[in-house]
Amino acid sequence: MVQQLTSGERQNALVILLCVFVTGVIMAAAGGSDPLGVHGVIVLLFSAGLGALVSRSFYEPQPDPQRLSQYYDDPIKVGIALTLAWGIFGMFMGVWTAAQLAWPDLAFDAGWSSFGRLRPTHTTGVIFGFGGNALIATSFHVVQRTSRARLAGQVSPWFVLLGYNLFCILAVTGYFMGVTQSKEYAEPEWYADLWLVVVWVTFFVLYLRTLARRKEPHIYVANWYFMAFIVVVAILHIVNNLAIPVSFSQAKSYTIWAAVQDAMVQWWYGHNAVAFFLTAGFLGMLYYYLPVRAQRPIFSYRLSILSFWGITFFYMWAGSHHLHYTALPHWVQNLGMTFSVMLLVPSWASAGNALLTLNGAWHKVRDDATLRFIMVAVVFYGLSTFEGSFMAIRPVNALSHYTDWTVGHVHAGALGWVAFITFGSIYTLVPSLWKRERMYSSALVEVHFWLAVTGTLIYVFAMWNSGIIQGLMWRTYTEEGTLAYSFLDSLVAMYPYYIARAFGGLLFLLGAIVAAFNIWMTVRAVPVAAARQADVPDSGLAPGAAATPAE
Amino acid sequence: MAELFHHKLERTAIGFVIAIIAAASVGGIVEIAPLFTIHETVEDVPDMRLYTPLEQAGRNIYIREGCYACHSQMIRTLRDEVERYGPYSLAVESKYDRPMLWGSKRTGPDLARVGGKYSDFWHVAHLINPRDVVPESNMPAYRWLARTALETNDLGQHLQAQRALGVPYTDAMIANAAADAFGQAAPDSPFATGVAERYGEKTQISAFDGVVSHLTEMDALVAYLQVLGRLTDAAYSNTAAPEQAPDPTN
Numbered sequence: 001m002v003q004q005l006t007s008g009e010r011q012n013a014l015v016i017l018l019c020v021f022v023t024g025v026i027m028a029a030a031g032g033s034d035p036l037g038v039h040g041v042i043v044l045l046f047s048a049g050l051g052a053l054v055s056r057s058f059y060e061p062q063p064d065p066q067r068l069s070q071y072y073d074d075p076i077k078v079g080i081a082l083t084l085a086w087g088i089f090g091m092f093m094g095v096w097t098a099a100q101l102a103w104p105d106l107a108f109d110a111g112w113s114s115f116g117r118l119r120p121t122h123t124t125g126v127i128f129g130f131g132g133n134a135l136i137a138t139s140f141h142v143v144q145r146t147s148r149a150r151l152a153g154q155v156s157p158w159f160v161l162l163g164y165n166l167f168c169i170l171a172v173t174g175y176f177m178g179v180t181q182s183k184e185y186a187e188p189e190w191y192a193d194l195w196l197v198v199v200w201v202t203f204f205v206l207y208l209r210t211l212a213r214r215k216e217p218h219i220y221v222a223n224w225y226f227m228a229f230i231v232v233v234a235i236l237h238i239v240n241n242l243a244i245p246v247s248f249s250q251a252k253s254y255t256i257w258a259a260v261q262d263a264m265v266q267w268w269y270g271h272n273a274v275a276f277f278l279t280a281g282f283l284g285m286l287y288y289y290l291p292v293r294a295q296r297p298i299f300s301y302r303l304s305i306l307s308f309w310g311i312t313f314f315y316m317w318a319g320s321h322h323l324h325y326t327a328l329p330h331w332v333q334n335l336g337m338t339f340s341v342m343l344l345v346p347s348w349a350s351a352g353n354a355l356l357t358l359n360g361a362w363h364k365v366r367d368d369a370t371l372r373f374i375m376v377a378v379v380f381y382g383l384s385t386f387e388g389s390f391m392a393i394r395p396v397n398a399l400s401h402y403t404d405w406t407v408g409h410v411h412a413g414a415l416g417w418v419a420f421i422t423f424g425s426i427y428t429l430v431p432s433l434w435k436r437e438r439m440y441s442s443a444l445v446e447v448h449f450w451l452a453v454t455g456t457l458i459y460v461f462a463m464w465n466s467g468i469i470q471g472l473m474w475r476t477y478t479e480e481g482t483l484a485y486s487f488l489d490s491l492v493a494m495y496p497y498y499i500a501r502a503f504g505g506l507l508f509l510l511g512a513i514v515a516a517f518n519i520w521m522t523v524r525a526v527p528v529a530a531a532r533q534a535d536v537p538d539s540g541l542a543p544g545a546a547a548t549p550a551e
Numbered sequence: 552m553a554e555l556f557h558h559k560l561e562r563t564a565i566g567f568v569i570a571i572i573a574a575a576s577v578g579g580i581v582e583i584a585p586l587f588t589i590h591e592t593v594e595d596v597p598d599m600r601l602y603t604p605l606e607q608a609g610r611n612i613y614i615r616e617g618c619y620a621c622h623s624q625m626i627r628t629l630r631d632e633v634e635r636y637g638p639y640s641l642a643v644e645s646k647y648d649r650p651m652l653w654g655s656k657r658t659g660p661d662l663a664r665v666g667g668k669y670s671d672f673w674h675v676a677h678l679i680n681p682r683d684v685v686p687e688s689n690m691p692a693y694r695w696l697a698r699t700a701l702e703t704n705d706l707g708q709h710l711q712a713q714r715a716l717g718v719p720y721t722d723a724m725i726a727n728a729a730a731d732a733f734g735q736a737a738p739d740s741p742f743a744t745g746v747a748e749r750y751g752e753k754t755q756i757s758a759f760d761g762v763v764s765h766l767t768e769m770d771a772l773v774a775y776l777q778v779l780g781r782l783t784d785a786a787y788s789n790t791a792a793p794e795q796a797p798d799p800t801n
Contacts, residue, residue, distance in 0.1 A: 101658065104682075104689045114691040116617020178615035182650055211564040219561045231568055232575045239579075246705065246712045252611065254712050259645040260593060261586045263653055268579050305557055312571055316578030325627035326653060327642035329592055332582050339578070402623055402657040475631040483634055487660040492687050 001074050002057035004067060009154045013054050016159060020047040020166075027191065030249040035177045036191065039170055039251070046166055070536050071144045073433055075157040079137025080426060080433070082165055084516040086133055087419075090125025091509040097122050098502035102495060112176040120175045120187045126414065127185060127277065129168045134422045135281040136161055136203070139226045141429060142288045143207060146222060147214030148537045156206045163199035167192055179251045183266050185273050186240050190253040193241040200237070204230050215537070221304045225284035228312055232276040240269035260328055267322040275315035278413065282421050283311075283350060286374070289425040290354055293371045294364060299356035303349050310346025314339050321392035324401060333394070340392030347385035354378040369445040373424030376453065380416025384409060399471040404497070408463025415456040415508055423448065423515060430519050437529040440521035444514055451511035458504030466497035594643040596785040601647060601720060602778070603750050604706040604728040605735045605766075609775025611709075612768050613652070616693065623654030624663040624779065637664040638786040647718050647782075659690060664780030671759045674773045697760055697769040703729040724749050736770040737763045753781070 002010065024047060027040030097118045100106045107114045144151060151157050171188040174180065180187040188196075207230055211219060243253040257265045291298055298304060320328060320336030355378055358365060365375050387409050391400050400406060427445055431438055439445060473493065476484040560566055586592050602610060613619070626632050628639045640663050645651050654661075669677075673684065678696060681688040706728035710720040724731070727745055734742025738756045740763070747754050759773040780786070 100691070101689055104691055107691045109692060109694060111616075111695055114616065114693070116620050116691070119617055119620045175617075180614060180617065182614040182617075182619055182652065184655065208564050208568070217562055218558075219564060219567060224561070224567065227564070227568060228571050228575070231571050235572070235575070244712055244715060246708050250705065250708075252709075254649045254709075254716060256649075256716055258647065258649045258716070259651050260642040261583070262649065262651045264583055264586055266650065268583060302554070305554075309574060313574045313577065316575050317582065318578075320582060322655065323653075325629055326625050327640050327645075329586070329589070332586070335582060398627070398629055401627075402655070402661075406656065474635070475629075477631075483631060487635070488685065488687055491659075491689065495689075498689075 001078070002054055003060055004063050004072075004074055005154055006062055007058070010054055010058055013155050013158070014051060014058075016155070017047045017051040017054065021051065031251070032249065034250050035174060035179045036249060036251040038177065039174065039179075039191070042169060042173060043166065046169065050162065068150060070150065072151040072154070072157065073141075075151075075161050076137045076140050076429075076433060079133050079140065079161050080430065080519070082161070083130055083133040083137060083422070083426070084512070084519065086125055086129025086168065087512050088509070088516060090122055090127075090130050091505065091512055093118055093122035093125050095502055095505045095509055098498065098505050102498040102502060111178065117175050117178060120180060121172050123185060124168065124171045124175070124187065126419075127273075128171065129165075131278060131281075131418055131422070132164060132168070133161075134426070135226075135229065135277075135285075136164060138285050138288075138425055138429065139207070139229075139281070141433070142220075142222045142284065143210050143226065144537070146220035146288065147211060147216060149210060149213035149215060150537060151206065152209035152213055153206050156202055160199055160203045160206060163195070163202070167196045167199060170195070174251070181241070181243070181253065181255065183240060183255070184270055186237070186266075186269060189251045190241070190243050190245050191251070193237065193243075197234070197238060200230070200234050204234065220287075221298070221301075221308065222284045222287040224308050225280045225287065228308075229276050229281035229284065232272065232280070232312075232316075236269045236272050236276070240265055263323055263326070263328060264320060264332065268316070268319040271319035271322060272315055274413070275311065275318075278418050279315075280311065282418055285421050285425045286350075286354055286378070289421075289428045290357060290374050290378075293368070293374060293424070293428045294358055294361040296357050296359075296361050299353050299359070303353040307346040307349035307353065310343070310349065314343045314346060318343055318392065321397065322401075324394050324397040337392050337394055341389050344385060344389040347389075348382060351378050351382035351385070354381075369442065369449040370424055370427040370439075372449055373420050373427065373452075376449075377417050377420035377424060380412055380420060380456075384413040384417060387412065399475070400467060403467035403470040404463045404494070405467025405471065408460050408467055411456070411463065412460045415452070415459065419508070419512075420452065423452070426515070426519070430522055431526075431529075432535065434523050435528050435535070436522055436526040438522075438526060440518050440526050444518040448511040448514045448518070451507050451514065455504045455507030455509075455511065458507065459501050460504075462497040462500035462504060466494050466501075469493055469497075592642060593646060594641055594785060596643050596783050598785070599643060599646060599783040600751050600753070601718065601724075602782075603731060603735055603746060603754060603774070604703075604710065604724075605701075605732040605771050605774045606778050607709060607713075607775075608701055608703070608706060608732060608768075609771035609773070610652075612696070612772045613775055614650075619652045619654050621656060621658035621690070622660070622662045623657050624661065625653035626661055626663050632661070636661045637780065641786050643785055644780070644783060647713075649713065649716065649718075659688075662776070662779055666777045666779040666781040671757055671773055671777065672761065674776055675760050675769060678769065678772065693769075693772075696772060697767055699768045701732065701766045701768050701771050703732045703766065706732055721749070732771075733766055735774060736760075736766055739763070 021044050024040050024044030027043060028037050031037030031040050097115055100115045140157060170192040174188060179189050181189060243255045245253040317339035318336055320332045321340045324333050364371050390396055391409060470490050473485045473490040478484045626636045626640045633639055677684045678693045680692045681690040707725045710725045710728050714720045730742045731746045734740055734746045735756050736759050737743060743756050746756055755777055760767055760769040
């Protein structure tokens, strides 16, 4: 890894790490016993560890100058490993929190392990740890192959990847200590948010500079989505997290938004984190790995344009559907509902475009579990975007809001769409990235597939049932015109489903562990394939050649 | 023609980025900016009071422990919600809430009007072990709150930070923040009178966790829970709700 850097680049890396280290020391000194101080120590240890790694190889021979005419894959390999590690961590936390809902004493009478603190470790672990690392790794891979250009930087890809992981570590360790802004999916405090801005701007510049080096006249569709992901997430993150800290020696801050405006900003952010993090970025993956794996060009270029701009424009209006019947003004609620329903058009255009791409390759879907991962992801994408538009309709939302139906909907998307497309992409990517002939075991891919499908279905059906039962019980009246059930009655009815949900999640976690083992063994034990050597920028026929859309 | 345009657009990365920003900005601007300019968005009420330092500290514990993940504080304008929880929530009731805690999920019941519904003693017993009071509950136990001293030294800074954002805390409130936190949980102490002076006669002054000599995180959290829905009577007077506002003095 470090060997691929020239001594000048190694020096730059050390200077950056020194700056981070000094920041850590300042945070530790200012914060003292406040969680900010603990985070200072984590920052300095993180940078010191990486500094030791760089220093150890500092005097090793210079890299082959030929490296600049090859793709830069080292950060992608580390990104894949981090994706799997965060995936297993985040899914484990999910199973644990799910179990706590059925057996509340599983918190063992400690503050750090109680449900309210563990929940964001699960959501951040899977969304930002697992999903975010997968997006960074695959975007680095896709932008190089579809542009036939090497990443425009030697140190900056590492800065983006590792800096992002430092953000995730600060986020998750903070939750255990009770550091949270309480903004859903934007819990980390002001200093972690500032750090993410630095990392994200670097990511954006790196991406644009790499695109500027492309040897293809057109920017491929997958990169449109990755660019939308990078740009819009930056806007959302900055606006939603504007806050002033109580003091510079404390982690706690107060957001500049209050009350109804805060509610709107939070859900404008929250829903578009779904849109531009969990949808746009992963559609970028779909648009590259689906055609590569199926060896078929994308069905329609026009549909790609339609769905891209539809998603980019419509999604930003939809957030207020999280606030139906609340104190948010009615006109905003109605706008949110209307655009959420219209959003079905570009969403299904994407899903349809992907499924029609598979025409002529359905026999491969039958035989190849990796392609089946991608196909099931598309089906769940279509399903959960339909469900989302449906739930955004006010009278439906009256029943579904505040219940487990929402949780079921999110997981249909997060497990069925996001995780499936990620695993499908990783199984496609790993053998080519490490230049192996194949995966270590295709049987284990098959095992993972069925564990994941079964787990997702159990989870989603449990939550659909519990959510709808809950919603109905809350609004059932007796013949005398009084409420038929107490809140507690509805809670008692949930227990069987909470147990089923934890079991479904456990199966999904087991699948992820099987995947990690299989990938580990592929890297360790599968022989190098000679035919893969053609994967260089100037070969003329990049493996992404099949990804060129049909006119 | 449109396709020709797109053919050109996708040849330039910067142009494409600008187009993305343009397309993505419209929704947010149209939906968010008017919330600051349309006056009716937040009702004007004369009796809206501020969180005391102790209640604010309790609110921060509520946030720290992630209570919002299972409890909403937003009663919707639906018949069954109004009958179950009380008058529907008004925007003004969370006017000073940074951040808002409307919530998105009810694993437990809504808390927007829980203030005054149960005694302090009930809340303490419930937080120490929910299953002692409600056998079927799946809420975590928060025993350690009763044995953790409340940090009061920086409460003035907390009020100061909120004043910078427009919450009308006075100099006297900021200067006396720590003393007021102590006084609100020690009814017979000399500090108690100042709390009522600064925050109004309706402020609940009580030995929340039953122990006057030590100010704990339990005191703060219970003080916060007991003020929920009681910062203003507007929801009872401005709506057709059948019930009376709970009397804060009993």
